[in-house]
Amino acid sequence: MLRVASIAFLNPAPLLYDFEHGPRAAELRSRYAVHYTSPAQCAAELISGDADLGLIPIAALTPELAIVPGCTIASRGEIRSILLLVKNPQGLDAKAAMRQVKRFAADAASRSSQAYVHILFRHFLGIQPEVQEAAADAITMLNGNDAALLIGDPALLAREHRTQIDASAGTSLLWLDVAAWWREYTGLPWVAAVWAVRPEKLGEVSREQVIADVNASRVAGLAHVEDLVAEWTPRLALPVETIRTYLTKNIYYALDDDCIASIGRFRDLATAIGLLPPMPTLRML
Secondary structure (H helix, E strand, C coil): CEEEEEECCCCCCCCCHHHHCCCCHHHHCCCEEEEEECHHHHHHHHHHCCCCEEEEEHHHCCCCCEEEEEEEEEECCCCCCEEEEEECCCCCCHHHHHCCCCEEEEECCCHHHHHHHHHHHHHHCCCCCEEEEECCCHHHHHCCCCEEEEEHHHHHHHHHCHHHHHHHHCCCEEEEEHHHHHHHHHCCCEEEEEEEECHHHCCCCCHHHHHHHHHHHHHHHHHCHHHHHHHHCCCCCCCHHHHHHHHHHHCEEEECHHHHHHHHHHHHHHHHCCCCCCCCCCCEC
16 A cells, blocks of 8 residues: 555645545545644654655655656645734835744744745845744744744634734734735745655556545545635534635645746745755656
8 A cells, every 4th residue: 555644734634535434435545544643744644654655835846756647735826824924013004014024933833834934035136034833823933023923723723813812912913924925925826735745765656556546536525625715614613614715715736837836936036045955847646
């Protein structure tokens, strides 16, 4: 079986539908052994060889890994789950306030999200603040820092508690959606993650089978969004409509040409500011 590292967040739920639900789950368990962890750890396991197939941040792609065509976690507008909070005591416009940031705290769960924010600061705003990795708690992260980056479910939950966070921050805050910012500056979708594989590990599970399985699971998941909403509502302290909107409008799951172009743009910019090594071409399975 292929060892699969996946993300224990709400956003990949449609991609994993067949792996977790009948009638196909039993069949897929004969080919895949799935376990759940953080985005950064998914990448670490795939790169180290402890996993064969992983849903990984695009910043973690290497020439040895091949992208599985068809599936992604992306957004063509606001994503809501990649949230940059910026202190703004002077009531400046967003760009001016961000240029005041000297240090920001970042959730360590996703390398790509941190890279997007570094690109924002360094390439588009011309500053280079320090970063401090921290647990995903908005108030704690803002203590002693000028900004805080939250990702995934903690970002969604923070939005639900905006009034309390604003009151506790002791100053005015800007709530910035990183995906919307990326779209504004580049005209491209924001892309978080893709399925990637170590091709030499495929063995008896063929390339065609892997592509077919993950894409069939995506199609099934998007056809059963209401079932996923019902499953996830008890797990997260979020309104039903927030979960539904997130899965159907905020996230885009098809790895199309625009998304592939966006990955290339991201890699180029991250390389230009010294965040990532060059990777001239994306390797597709």
